[in-house]
Amino acid sequence: GLREWQRPLREQFPIITGHPGLAYLDSAATAQKPRAVLDAVQAYLTGCNANAGRGTYTWANRTTALIEETRERVKAFLGDPDPERSSVWFTGGTTEGLRTVARDWLVRELADGDEIVVPFADHEANHLPWLEARDLLAERGVRITVHPMPYQRDSRDYDLEALARLVGGRLRFVAVTHVHHVYGADMNVHRVREVVGPDVPICLDAAQSVGHLPLDLAALDVDFVVFSGHKAMALPGTGVVWARGRRGGAFRPGGWHGTPNTAGIVSLRAALDWLDAAGPARIEEWTVGLGVRLTDGLARLDAYEVLGCPLSLAADSAVQRRQGLVTFRHRTVRANDVGFVLAAHGLLVRADGLCQARAGESESSVRVSLHVYNTPEEVDRLLGVLSTLAGDRPGGGRR
Numbered sequence: 001g002l003r004e005w006q007r008p009l010r011e012q013f014p015i016i017t018g019h020p021g022l023a024y025l026d027s028a029a030t031a032q033k034p035r036a037v038l039d040a041v042q043a044y045l046t047g048c049n050a051n052a053g054r055g056t057y058t059w060a061n062r063t064t065a066l067i068e069e070t071r072e073r074v075k076a077f078l079g080d081p082d083p084e085r086s087s088v089w090f091t092g093g094t095t096e097g098l099r100t101v102a103r104d105w106l107v108r109e110l111a112d113g114d115e116i117v118v119p120f121a122d123h124e125a126n127h128l129p130w131l132e133a134r135d136l137l138a139e140r141g142v143r144i145t146v147h148p149m150p151y152q153r154d155s156r157d158y159d160l161e162a163l164a165r166l167v168g169g170r171l172r173f174v175a176v177t178h179v180h181h182v183y184g185a186d187m188n189v190h191r192v193r194e195v196v197g198p199d200v201p202i203c204l205d206a207a208q209s210v211g212h213l214p215l216d217l218a219a220l221d222v223d224f225v226v227f228s229g230h231k232a233m234a235l236p237g238t239g240v241v242w243a244r245g246r247r248g249g250a251f252r253p254g255g256w257h258g259t260p261n262t263a264g265i266v267s268l269r270a271a272l273d274w275l276d277a278a279g280p281a282r283i284e285e286w287t288v289g290l291g292v293r294l295t296d297g298l299a300r301l302d303a304y305e306v307l308g309c310p311l312s313l314a315a316d317s318a319v320q321r322r323q324g325l326v327t328f329r330h331r332t333v334r335a336n337d338v339g340f341v342l343a344a345h346g347l348l349v350r351a352d353g354l355c356q357a358r359a360g361e362s363e364s365s366v367r368v369s370l371h372v373y374n375t376p377e378e379v380d381r382l383l384g385v386l387s388t389l390a391g392d393r394p395g396g397g398r399r
C-alpha cells in the first residue's frame with residue numbers, strides 16, 4: 001500500500017530523521033531535501049566545481065554539461081512536447097522568474113491599447129510583476145489595460161465563463177497559478193487554453209505544483225512555466241523559467257551572463273530525478289490524503305474555520321481538488337499565538353501573512369502544507385494540539 005511506499009522515502013530526508021521530535025509542516029514555503037540531492041551537491045563541489053563555459057579544462061566543461069543536462073531534465077520532467085524548440089532559464093525562484101517574464105518579455109510584446117489578465121488574489125509574485133510591467137510601459141507612453149482575473153465566489157477557482165468574456169478585442173496575455181498557495185486549490189488551469197484560444201500567451205506559476213503532482217505540458221498548453229527549485233527539493237536560490245519555442249524565441253532575459261548558481265542547478269537535476277523516481281502521482285495521492293485527514297479533523301472543531309473552497313465542494317473532485325495545503329483560522333486566538341503553541345509542541349507551520357497583496361483574509365491564518373515525508377501521525381498530533389486550543393468537546397461535530 002501507499003504507507004509501505006512512503007516509509008522508506010521519508011527515511012531519505014536526513015533533516016526529518018534527524019529531528020524525531022519535530023514535524024515539518026511548511027513545505028509550501030520550502031521543501032526539505034533528500035539525501036540524493038545533498039550527495040549530488042557534495043559530489044559536484046568536491047569533484048568538479050568550476051565556472052561554466054569559461055575554460056578548456058575538464059571541470060569547466062563538466063559544469064557546462066551539467067547545466068545543459070539539467071535544462072533537458074527540466075523539459076522531460078514537465079512533459080515538454082517540443083523540447084527542441086523550448087528554452088529553460090535558471091533563476092533564484094518563482095518571484096525572480098515571474099519578474100523576468102514580465103520585464104524581459106511582456107514589456108516588449110505589448111502595444112498601446114493591449115489588455116492583460118492578472119490574478120489579483122494569487123501570490124503577490126504572480127500579481128505585482130505584471131502591474132510593474134504596466135507601469136514601465138506607461139512611462140514610455142504605452143497604455144495597457146489590466147483586467148483582474150475573475151474568481152468564483154464559492155470554489156475560489158477561476159471563473160472561466162467570466163474570463164471568456166474578456167477574450168477577443170486586445171487580450172494579449174493571461175497569468176494563472178496552478179495550485180493556490182493559501183487555498184490549496186488546484187485552479188483547473190488545463191481549461192484556460194480552451195477559453196482564451198490558441199493565440200493568447202499564458203504564464204503558469206507552478207510554485208506549488210512542481211513536486212506535488214504530475215505536470216503535463218502537452219495538456220496544459222501554456223507558454224511559460226515558472227517554479228522554484230527550492231520548493232521542489234533542490235537547494236535554496238534555484239528556480240526555473242520554461243518558455244515554449246513559439247514564445248521562447250523572443251524570450252531573452254537580460255543579465256544572464258554572470259556566474260550561474262551551479263550547485264543549485266546540479267541540485268535541481270538530482271531533485272527532479274528523485275521526484276520522478278518517487279512518482280508525482282503517488283506523492284499527490286499521499287499528500288491529498290493527509291490534507292483530507294486534516295480538513296476532516298478541523299471540521300470537527302468549532303473553533304476553526306478553513307479558508308477557501310468549502311469542504312463540501314472540495315470533497316467533490318469534479319468541482320475542485322484540494323491539494324495537501326490547508327489554511328485555517330481560529331475564531332478567537334490570533335494566528336501568531338496558535339503558531340507559537342504549535343511550535344512549542346514541535347509542529348512547524350506557517351503562521352503569519354501569506355503574501356497576498358490583495359486579500360485580508362489570509363492575514364491572520366495558519367497554513368499547514370504537506371509533502372511526501374509527512375505522516376498521518378503528524379497530522380493527528382497537530383489536530384490533538386489544535387483541539388486543546390479549541391475548547392470543543394472532543395469529537396464534537398459542527399458540520
Ligand code: PMP
Nearest residue numbers: 093094095096123125181207228
Ligand atoms: N508563487 C506561489 C504560488 C508561491 O507559493 C510562492 C512561494 N510561497 C511564490 C510564487 C514565490 O516563490 P519564491 O519565494 O521561491 O520566489
